[in-house]
Amino acid sequence: MARRHHIAVGDWASVARRLEELISARSAEDPVAVAVELVLLRLQQEAAGAGPPLPLAEQLQQANDRWPALMARPLLARLDPSLVQSCLDVLSPLRLRQAQGSALDAIFEGLTARRRRGEKGQFLTPRTVCTALVKLLDPQPGERVLDPACGLGGMLLATAAHRGKDAGPLLGADIDPAALRVARLGAVVAEIAGLDLEHRDSLAPGALEPHLNGPVDVILTNPPFAGEVVDAALCAAYPVTGGGRAERDALFLERCVGLLRPGGRLGIVLPHGRLVNDRDGPLRDWLLRQVQVLAVVGLPDETFQPHTSLRTALVVGRKRPLPLDPTEPLPDEAIAFCLSEKAGRDRGGRPIPRAGADPQAPAWLALDHDLNEVVDFIFDDLASVWRAHG
Numbered sequence: 001m002a003r004r005h006h007i008a009v010g011d012w013a014s015v016a017r018r019l020e021e022l023i024s025a026r027s028a029e030d031p032v033a034v035a036v037e038l039v040l041l042r043l044q045q046e047a048a049g050a051g052p053p054l055p056l057a058e059q060l061q062q063a064n065d066r067w068p069a070l071m072a073r074p075l076l077a078r079l080d081p082s083l084v085q086s087c088l089d090v091l092s093p094l095r096l097r098q099a100q101g102s103a104l105d106a107i108f109e110g111l112t113a114r115r116r117r118g119e120k121g122q123f124l125t126p127r128t129v130c131t132a133l134v135k136l137l138d139p140q141p142g143e144r145v146l147d148p149a150c151g152l153g154g155m156l157l158a159t160a161a162h163r164g165k166d167a168g169p170l171l172g173a174d175i176d177p178a179a180l181r182v183a184r185l186g187a188v189v190a191e192i193a194g195l196d197l198e199h200r201d202s203l204a205p206g207a208l209e210p211h212l213n214g215p216v217d218v219i220l221t222n223p224p225f226a227g228e229v230v231d232a233a234l235c236a237a238y239p240v241t242g243g244g245r246a247e248r249d250a251l252f253l254e255r256c257v258g259l260l261r262p263g264g265r266l267g268i269v270l271p272h273g274r275l276v277n278d279r280d281g282p283l284r285d286w287l288l289r290q291v292q293v294l295a296v297v298g299l300p301d302e303t304f305q306p307h308t309s310l311r312t313a314l315v316v317g318r319k320r321p322l323p324l325d326p327t328e329p330l331p332d333e334a335i336a337f338c339l340s341e342k343a344g345r346d347r348g349g350r351p352i353p354r355a356g357a358d359p360q361a362p363a364w365l366a367l368d369h370d371l372n373e374v375v376d377f378i379f380d381d382l383a384s385v386w387r388a389h390g
């Protein structure tokens with residue numbers, strides 16, 4: 001039965017729920033795809049300023065002209081105009097550009113998580129985590145940066161924020177076309193050009209290579225966790241991780257190392273178990289021979305709440321110019337181990353604002369998390385390795 005929601009300004013999650021409720025009750029379209037188009041119309045209205053909005057058909061035409069890749073055959077043109085209007089009314093409190101991504105995250109985190117219910121590890125990566133990983137990897141203008149499981153594009157958008165909006169190739173791929181639409185929308189809202197996204201199964205051998213045109217300089221990713229891959233032909237392409245229980249994050253790790261140039265930098269979110277389980281010893285040994293691991297940052301259990309409490313860690317390293325000989329002992333190299341203790345959200349996934357945070361600031365910038373301190377603590381050591389090896 002339909003419920004009524006009070007929509008407070010800034011309460012983006014309730015906006016998402018109300019939107020989904022309206023769309024699901026009165027259309028058979030995917031709420032994520034419809035919401036992308038609605039947000040574009042809202043963005044257009046925001047730019048037009050006060051005054052009565054144009055008729056819907058004209059708004060759609062204008063949006064089509066401005067963003068042909070996202071509005072070529074608008075779903076909204078097929079929906080009941082009164083439904084579209086109700087949805088636009090729900091979105092009217094949004095100030096998308098002012099919110100610097102907070103509104104988009106809350107709307108699409110809810111919508112995509114519900115759509116992918118039951119799939120493991122498919123959740124939006126909090127902006128705090130993307131930003132910390134980007135700062136640690138420090139992508140430079142002109143470097144080719146890839147996220148092969150880019151989802152809603154968090155890592156790539158954070159890279160653009162870090163090094164400048166037009167500062168080089170941002171390459172992404174995802175198996176879910178709806179996620180890619182949201183990533184493209186994020187780039188429109190943040191006014192970032194040059195996002196080069198492909199709809200691909202990144203694990204399929206050869207699927208990304210033509211798109212990448214050679215090994216990349218930096219990979220930043222939060223791959224899907226768990227969920228075993230049973231396709232024997234695919235597993236055969238992964239000599240290290242494809243045998244036995246071929247879990248997707250492990251396959252992605254092997255894939256990422258393969259896609260990096262020698263000397264390239266890797267920042268990846270992995271399940272904590274991968275770093276400590278006895279049965280993953282051979283995988284760790286392989287990784288340490290391929291990549292000089294420089295830092296491991298344990299993330300708080302609340303990081304991916306309200307979706308999962310799975311413990312995770314950031315792993316940061318540099319691909320070795322040549323892999324180390326598997327018959328030789330591993331070198332004695334320093335790895336910075338850090339533990340983040342504050343995720344900026346509670347066990348229910350509710351945001352915890354920092355004391356004294358500016359109430360007008362975008363929500364994700366006002367969270368009580370400690371990743372900035374972690375970055376400050378280890379970045380100088382990382383940067384000296386990045387600089388030494390170019």
Ligand SMILES: C[S@@+](CC[C@H](N)C(=O)[O-])C[C@H]1O[C@@H](n2cnc3c(N)ncnc32)[C@H](O)[C@@H]1O
Pocket residue numbers: 121122123124125126148149150151152153154155173174175176179200201202203204221222223224225
């Ligand atoms: C943990 S999410 C990544 C979230 C992303 N960092 C973001 O902020 O939205 C994992 C992503 O991997 C994608 N994925 C799963 N299997 C894939 C595959 N074989 N190839 C490419 N993408 C895949 C999922 O669709 C999902 O978007």
